[in-house]
Structure formats: structure tokens, C-alpha cells
Amino acid sequence: MRVAKNVVEARRQLLADLLQNQRYLPLEQICSRLSISEATARRDLVELQRSGRIKRTPGGAFTEFSDKFPSFTERLGRDSDRKNALARQVLPHLVSGSTVYIDGGTTPYALARLLPEAEIPGLKVVTNSLPVVELLSGGDVSLHILGGDLVARQSLLIGERAVRAMRDWKINISILGAEGITQGGIWNSAPEVVALQKAAMANSKRSFVLVTSEKIGHRAGALLASWEAGLRLITDATERQLASARIPSLKTERI
Amino acid sequence: MRVAKNVVEARRQLLADLLQNQRYLPLEQICSRLSISEATARRDLVELQRSGRIKRTPGGAFTEFSDKFPSFTERLGRDSDRKNALARQVLPHLVSGSTVYIDGGTTPYALARLLPEAEIPGLKVVTNSLPVVELLSGGDVSLHILGGDLVARQSLLIGERAVRAMRDWKINISILGAEGITQGGIWNSAPEVVALQKAAMANSKRSFVLVTSEKIGHRAGALLASWEAGLRLITDATERQLASARIPSLKTERI
DNA sequence: ACTTATATGATTGATTTCAATCATATATTT
DNA sequence: AAATATATGATTGAAATCAATCATATAAGT
Numbered sequence: 001m002r003v004a005k006n007v008v009e010a011r012r013q014l015l016a017d018l019l020q021n022q023r024y025l026p027l028e029q030i031c032s033r034l035s036i037s038e039a040t041a042r043r044d045l046v047e048l049q050r051s052g053r054i055k056r057t058p059g060g061a062f063t064e065f066s067d068k069f070p071s072f073t074e075r076l077g078r079d080s081d082r083k084n085a086l087a088r089q090v091l092p093h094l095v096s097g098s099t100v101y102i103d104g105g106t107t108p109y110a111l112a113r114l115l116p117e118a119e120i121p122g123l124k125v126v127t128n129s130l131p132v133v134e135l136l137s138g139g140d141v142s143l144h145i146l147g148g149d150l151v152a153r154q155s156l157l158i159g160e161r162a163v164r165a166m167r168d169w170k171i172n173i174s175i176l177g178a179e180g181i182t183q184g185g186i187w188n189s190a191p192e193v194v195a196l197q198k199a200a201m202a203n204s205k206r207s208f209v210l211v212t213s214e215k216i217g218h219r220a221g222a223l224l225a226s227w228e229a230g231l232r233l234i235t236d237a238t239e240r241q242l243a244s245a246r247i248p249s250l251k252t253e254r255i
Numbered sequence: 256m257r258v259a260k261n262v263v264e265a266r267r268q269l270l271a272d273l274l275q276n277q278r279y280l281p282l283e284q285i286c287s288r289l290s291i292s293e294a295t296a297r298r299d300l301v302e303l304q305r306s307g308r309i310k311r312t313p314g315g316a317f318t319e320f321s322d323k324f325p326s327f328t329e330r331l332g333r334d335s336d337r338k339n340a341l342a343r344q345v346l347p348h349l350v351s352g353s354t355v356y357i358d359g360g361t362t363p364y365a366l367a368r369l370l371p372e373a374e375i376p377g378l379k380v381v382t383n384s385l386p387v388v389e390l391l392s393g394g395d396v397s398l399h400i401l402g403g404d405l406v407a408r409q410s411l412l413i414g415e416r417a418v419r420a421m422r423d424w425k426i427n428i429s430i431l432g433a434e435g436i437t438q439g440g441i442w443n444s445a446p447e448v449v450a451l452q453k454a455a456m457a458n459s460k461r462s463f464v465l466v467t468s469e470k471i472g473h474r475a476g477a478l479l480a481s482w483e484a485g486l487r488l489i490t491d492a493t494e495r496q497l498a499s500a501r502i503p504s505l506k507t508e509r510i
Numbered sequence: 511a512c513t514t515a516t517a518t519g520a521t522t523g524a525t526t527t528c529a530a531t532c533a534t535a536t537a538t539t540t
Numbered sequence: 541a542a543a544t545a546t547a548t549g550a551t552t553g554a555a556a557t558c559a560a561t562c563a564t565a566t567a568a569g570t
Contacts, residue, residue, distance in 0.1 A: 001537090001547065001548055003546085037548070043547085055279065058314035059313035134385075137407040142404070143405040143407070146402045147399070147401045149398070150398040152392040161420065164423070165420060168419070256564065256565030257515075257518075258517055258566075258567075263517070282557085292520080293520095294521095295517080298517085298518090313527070
């Protein structure tokens with residue numbers, strides 16, 4: 001019999017969590033613990049494997065990695081639905097064989113979360129974000145890491161070497177995060193982060209900035225780009241919100 | 256046909272180590288990697304399971320870790336004491352303010368484990384190993400990552416970009432791993448790994464290779480360096496073992 | 511040197527696991 | 541309210557996996 005979609009997803013999430021804890025579970029135990037038939041268990045496993053959350057063996061399933069960056073993941077927090085929605089806007093732009101740069105920060109990370117499911121053949125991912133690395137390693141995409149100095153608190157790489165490493169790349173699309181947007185443009189607090197983001201823009205055919213609505217009107221220490229730069233804003237803010245902050249909606253994609 | 260006992264035990268140890276690294280291996284791969292029949296593989300697995308070193312699933316086997324520090328730490332496996340002993344030899348050479356390169360692989364990783372306790376002020380660590388990054392991030396050392404292409408299975412960075420990034424550094428001491436040492440020199444299997452190690456040597460005042468005794472006499476695909484190169488060997492092999500493999504003990508430090 | 515012990519690969523029949531198919535109950539959509 | 545879509549458990553034949561057995565070559569013991 002059919003069952004509500006959220007029930008299905010909740011059960012699968014439960015199974016994924018269970019496997020995170022237990023490392024390996026034989027099929028039999030999956031069935032009994034979740035009180036589902038073997039057929040359903042198999043179907044759940046197929047789906048979880050497809051989205052890269054688990055791996056299967058004959059007779060069971062296991063998880064390869066545990067969360068090495070829990071603090072970061074937590075930061076995704078409860079806005080994750082909205083961040084996901086922003087990230088989803090980017091997906092159509094990621095064509096097979098292209099190269100995408102995924103910046104540090106939680107919003108670009110949301111895009112990384114969508115990639116295993118999206119299954120874009122031949123996609124190259126360049127990043128300075130260790131959580132992105134951890135998330136995508138072992139998956140299908142080919143993964144490349146900028147060198148640089150680690151900022152442990154943020155789990156990302158910055159510095160002169162990172163900027164130089166960036167110059168080695170030809171990026172099709174850069175996905176950037178921001179801490180604030182104002183009439184003046186797009187802002188982040190750390191100058192080193194902005195330096196790297198500028199390098200990313202300079203080496204990308206197109207760049208997207210993903211910002212959730214609460215960041216409107218905020219200013220920070222370093223200006224990434226003014227609105228004249230060839231930068232597209234993706235936000236869930238309303239026209240009204242953008243207008244009241246005097247942000248030109250020309251180059252903006254809303255949800 | 257019967258085979259020497261030490262051969263059997265060595266193979267089983269190799270399999271155990273392999274499983275420590277790979278987490279899970281299907282039976283088929285176990286057979287092909289070790290070049291043994293299915294029957295022998297099964298018998299090895301039975302024994303390894305009996306002694307509690309691995310767990311089996313239908314069609315394969317995996318290792319389970321106590322999940323206090325679920326990451327790479329346990330992957331050192333049961334040689335960790337010996338690897339630690341090798342790594343400890345290096346510590347006196349790491350002076351305050353110096354820069355050390357820690358290569359991928361479990362033996363150099365053993366050195367990383369010692370660093371937090373050693374509390375060497377102003378130490379800079381450069382690495383291509385993600386487990387090293389994970390281990391040391393948040394600690395006192397300043398941590399720098401080579402860029403490059405991720406080899407997910409090994410959790411390390413290699414490739415042309417990694418080599419180029421290496422050239423940016425002035426390293427005081429490089430800590431390298433190896434898969435085998437023979438009269439001819441020091442060996443590793445992957446040419447890309449060796450390329451990076453050579454770059455590390457070229458940019459280092461001194462380089463150490465850490466190898467446990469069972470690697471003596473093994474050859475692999477790519478030669479890292481012959482004994483003429485300015486490379487110091489640190490091993491727990493005995494004089495006798497070294498002599499019988501015709502390895503010059505001049506530049507060797509034993510435990 | 512001779513005997514004994516045992517590690518190995520091949521084979522085999524029993525068992526387990528798998529993916530596909532189907533009827534059905536119930537979400538979801540219209 | 542009716543029509544459609546789909547998640548589920550049961551079934552089934554095919555494929556994979558398993559443990560046991562056997563002959564043999566060679567290490568280990570005497």
C-alpha cells in the first residue's frame with residue numbers, strides 16, 4: 001500500500017543514521033529493527049546507495065565515512081531547507097564535463113550535498129572547503145583541492161597559496177557564499193576569504209552568490225564585488241525586500 | 256601445496272591491513288589483490304574473524320572500529336606501536352619554528368599523532384594527507400595543505416598541481432613512507448605518489464623514510480630514490496635483516 | 511632421508527541473496 | 541469524489557555465496 005512521502009524519507013533517514021552508528025548491518029537486522037519487509041529494505045538501500053549515503057554489500061550495508069566535521073554540519077542548521085532551495089537553482093547550470101568551484105561556507109556546501117544525487121557525469125569540483133571534500137570524496141565527481149593555509153575553525157583553506165592555486169584553474173561556474181549584501185554590493189568579513197573569492201571570479205566564466213534573505217542589508221569588512229561585476233545573486237528574498245535595500249534585481253534569481 | 260607458515264601469516268596480516276584501509280572489500284577483490292584462490296581467501300577470512308581482527312559479510316569482509324575516534328587513527332592497525340616507535344625517532348629533529356612535510360600513508364601519520372603531545376612551538380606542518388589534516392586541525396601547529404587531485408581511497412592529494420604546490424615550500428624535514436626497500440633503493444607503487452615525494456625531497460633540507468621491517472626486500476612499481484640520495488632510513492629491522500637484503504646500513508637509524 | 515603435517519586450488523551441492531514482477535492498499539492529484 | 545500514482549509485501553527463478561571434501565605439493569619434524 002502506498003505510504004506518505006515524508007514517512008518514507010524519515011525511515012530512510014533513520015536507516016542512514018542507524019548505519020552511521022552501527023557501521024555495518026545485515027539485511028536481516030535492518031528488516032527487524034525497522035519492521036519492514038526485505039523488499040522494502042532493499043529498496044531503501046538502493047536509494048540510499050544511489051544518493052551516496054551508504055554502501056551495500058551482499059546481505060547488508062555499511063557506511064564508509066563518519067562525520068568528521070560535525071560542527072560545520074551543525075552550522076547548516078535548520079535553514080538547511082532554504083539553503084538547499086538556493087543550491088537547487090544552481091544545478092541546471094552544472095552541465096556534464098564542466099568544472100565548478102565550491103567556496104567554503106555553509107551555503108555553498110548545500111550545493112555539494114545535492115551533487116551525489118544529481119549524478120552529473122564528468123563533473124569536476126574544485127574547492128577550498130574540507131567539509132565539501134569529505135562529503136564528496138568517494139563519490140563520482142572528480143575532486144580537486146586548492147592548497148593553502150587551514151583555518152581550522154572554519155574548515156577551509158585560504159592564503160596566498162590558495163589564491164595562486166586558484167589561478168591554475170579554468171572554472172566554468174563558481175559558487176560563493178556571502179555574509180551580507182547591501183546597495184554597495186556583496187560583503188564578507190575576512191579579507192583573505194574575499195581575496196580568494198575574487199580570484200575565483202577572475203577565473204570563472206560565471207559566478208553565483210548564494211545568500212539567504214536575512215543577510216540583506218548587512219555589511220561586513222571586505223567588499224567582494226559591487227553590482228556592476230558580472231556576478232549573479234541567488235536568493236530567497238522577495239522583490240520587496242530587495243527593493244527596500246536598494247539592491248538591483250536585474251541580475252538576481254529568486255526562488 | 257603446503258607453504259611456509261610465515262608466508263601465510265604475512266599474507267593474513269597484509270589482508271588485515273588492507274581491510275583496515277579499505278573498510279570493506281568484496282571477496283573477489285581480496286582474491287585478485289592477493290592473487291589467491293577463493294578458497295584460500297575464505298580460510299584467511301575465517302581465521303582473521305576468529306581472532307577478532309575483521310568481520311565477515313556474505314561476499315566480503317570489513318573492519319569495525321570502536322567509534323571514539325572513528326577516523327584514521329585506528330587504521331594504523333596493530334602495527335601502530337612499531338610505527339609510533341619509528342615516528343618517535345624523528346621527533347628530536349623537529350625543532351621549534353621549523354617546517355615539516357608529512358607524507359600520506361599510515362607510517363608518516365604516526366608522526367602526526369605524536370605532534371600534539373610534543374608541543375613544538377611554531378612548528379609548521381605541510382601535508383598532502385587528509386587524515387593528518389583532520390588530526391592536527393584545531394591544534395597548535397600551523398597547518399598547510401598542498402593542493403591537488405584527491406585519491407579518495409587513500410585520502411591523499413597527488414598530481415601535477417600537488418607537485419607544483421610543493422615547489423612553493425622550503426621544508427626543513429620531509430617524512431615519507433614507502434612500500435618496500437631493496438638493495439636498489441626505496442619503492443612505492445604509485446608513480447604519482449613518488450613524483451610528489453621526489454619533489455618533497457628536492458625542497459627539503461633532509462628527508463626521512465620510515466619503514467617497518469616487513470617491507471624489507473619488497474619491490475614496487477616506482478623507485479623513489481637509490482641509496483646514494485641524501486635520504487635517511489628509519490626502521491625497526493635488525494642489522495642482520497638489512498644485511499641479508501644488502502641494504503647499506505650507513506644512512507640507517509635503527510630503533 | 512624419510513615421514514608426517516598442512517596449506518592450497520578445484521569441485522560440488524546446499525543455502526542465501528538478488529532483482530524483477532505482481533496484486534493491493536492508500537497518498538496524492540484532479 | 542474520482543482518478544491516478546506509488547509504496548508495500550509476497551513470490552519466484554536466477555545468480556551468487558558458502559562450507560565441506562579431496563588430491564596434491566611442499567614445509568616441518570624426526
